[in-house]
Amino acid sequence: MTATAAQAFLPFVKPNIDADAIAEVGKVLASGWITSGPKMHAFEAALSELFGGRHVRTFANGSATMEIALRVANIGPGDEVITTPITWVATANVVITVGARPVFVDIDPRTRNINLDAVEAAITPRTRAIMPVYLSGLPVDMDRLYAIARKHDLRVIEDAAQAIDSRWRGQRIGAFGDLVSFSFQANKNITSVEGGCLVMNSPEEAERAERLRLQGVIRTGMDGMDVEEPGGKFNLTDVNAAIGLSQLAHLDSITARRAELAETYFRCAADSGLAELGIELPLPRDGDLATTNWHMFQVVLPAERIEGGRNAVMEAMRERGVGTGVHYPALHLFSYYRSLGWREGMLPHAERIGRGIVTLPMFPAMQAADVERVCATLSETCKRLFK
Numbered sequence: 001m002t003a004t005a006a007q008a009f010l011p012f013v014k015p016n017i018d019a020d021a022i023a024e025v026g027k028v029l030a031s032g033w034i035t036s037g038p039k040m041h042a043f044e045a046a047l048s049e050l051f052g053g054r055h056v057r058t059f060a061n062g063s064a065t066m067e068i069a070l071r072v073a074n075i076g077p078g079d080e081v082i083t084t085p086i087t088w089v090a091t092a093n094v095v096i097t098v099g100a101r102p103v104f105v106d107i108d109p110r111t112r113n114i115n116l117d118a119v120e121a122a123i124t125p126r127t128r129a130i131m132p133v134y135l136s137g138l139p140v141d142m143d144r145l146y147a148i149a150r151k152h153d154l155r156v157i158e159d160a161a162q163a164i165d166s167r168w169r170g171q172r173i174g175a176f177g178d179l180v181s182f183s184f185q186a187n188k189n190i191t192s193v194e195g196g197c198l199v200m201n202s203p204e205e206a207e208r209a210e211r212l213r214l215q216g217v218i219r220t221g222m223d224g225m226d227v228e229e230p231g232g233k234f235n236l237t238d239v240n241a242a243i244g245l246s247q248l249a250h251l252d253s254i255t256a257r258r259a260e261l262a263e264t265y266f267r268c269a270a271d272s273g274l275a276e277l278g279i280e281l282p283l284p285r286d287g288d289l290a291t292t293n294w295h296m297f298q299v300v301l302p303a304e305r306i307e308g309g310r311n312a313v314m315e316a317m318r319e320r321g322v323g324t325g326v327h328y329p330a331l332h333l334f335s336y337y338r339s340l341g342w343r344e345g346m347l348p349h350a351e352r353i354g355r356g357i358v359t360l361p362m363f364p365a366m367q368a369a370d371v372e373r374v375c376a377t378l379s380e381t382c383k384r385l386f387k
């Protein structure tokens with residue numbers, strides 16, 4: 001590695017938009033049809049094929065996708081949706097948007113995903129849905145999740161925003177299940193810059209989702225138009241769809257590259273003695289059933305043992321040219337959710353992990369030497385700052 005390369009700033013994420021994607025965008029812009037049209041339909045067809053022929057509709061972003069999923073499931077005022085506090089805040093905000101109440105339960109500190117025992121304990125007569133999140137791409141125990149849903153007659157809205165190409169028992173997330181929502185936001189494993197898709201079982205629900213994404217408009221013939229139920233403006237443009245389609249073609253190599261980098265991380269973490277310093281590594285996999293797409297590689301720092309807390313570690317890493325992120329602080333402690341009655345001490349595992357979690361650089365263009373540099377920098381920084 002050259003001296004310049006060694007000193008170049010390493011961000012924690014970087015999209016891999018190649019010449020093909022750029023050329024496809026140019027073609028759409030020159031075509032005379034630039035908003036939702038043939039490319040959006042082609043992207044939906046390709047996604048449907050990926051998910052075993054299930055019904056797929058695309059949306060402007062992953063948040064809109066989840067909002068539509070809630071509406072399709074008829075979830076609204078008076079209803080409760082059980083979810084995790086360790087997620088992007090959109091997961092809970094969309095529940096609020098449709099007028100329902102998010103009920104947060106604690107996480108399993110090993111997987112950092114929602115604890116399914118806690119889900120079962122939180123079910124009330126008002127519970128209508130479970131909204132699990134597959135943090136960094138690691139699925140929950142899908143057999144157990146759907147057993148709970150069946151037993152209590154609940155819908156499952158999977159926030160699979162981070163989980164494209166993750167698997168359960170070898171089957172892709174999205175290839176089975178109830179309502180499964182993905183995001184193609186810029187940081188996700190494949191991106192359309194902004195975008196999302198919902199995978200569904202029922203053709204009626206797919207049609208309703210399609211109407212809700214464009215004002216609820218129903219067209220008949222050349223001139224007929226009606227609205228039975230008002231919708232929003234949530235359609236994905238052909239410009240975005242062209243990028244998504246181009247990225248989707250590389251899904252296998254993206255997932256494989258991320259798995260290689262994760263293996264390198266585990267090797268370098270051992271060489272740098274990260275576990276001995278009290279830094280928690282992610283689960284390599286949850287048993288033999290769940291495989292992650294390595295959307296992120298996240299460690300948990302012992303925040304209470306660090307001079308200056310997690311922020312001090314992140315700043316020191318940045319000064320040494322390594323970008324890091326926080327995904328996520330426990331969202332039940334945000335001011336709005338506190339105003340609904342949520343407090344410290346209610347979800348102790350989520351609160352501890354929300355204080356200590358750090359996302360390390362992970363994107364396909366990284367090299368093994370970058371991973372070595374991240375682990376060495378983290379180890380040296382922690383040795384210096386830990387009390």
Ligand SMILES: *Cc1c(COP(=O)(O)O)cnc(C)c1O
Pocket residue numbers: 061062063064087088090091133159161162183184185194195196
């Ligand atoms: C990215 C993400 C979303 C939202 O997706 P957008 O496309 O940014 O609206 C929701 N939940 C999780 C867990 C995410 O990572």
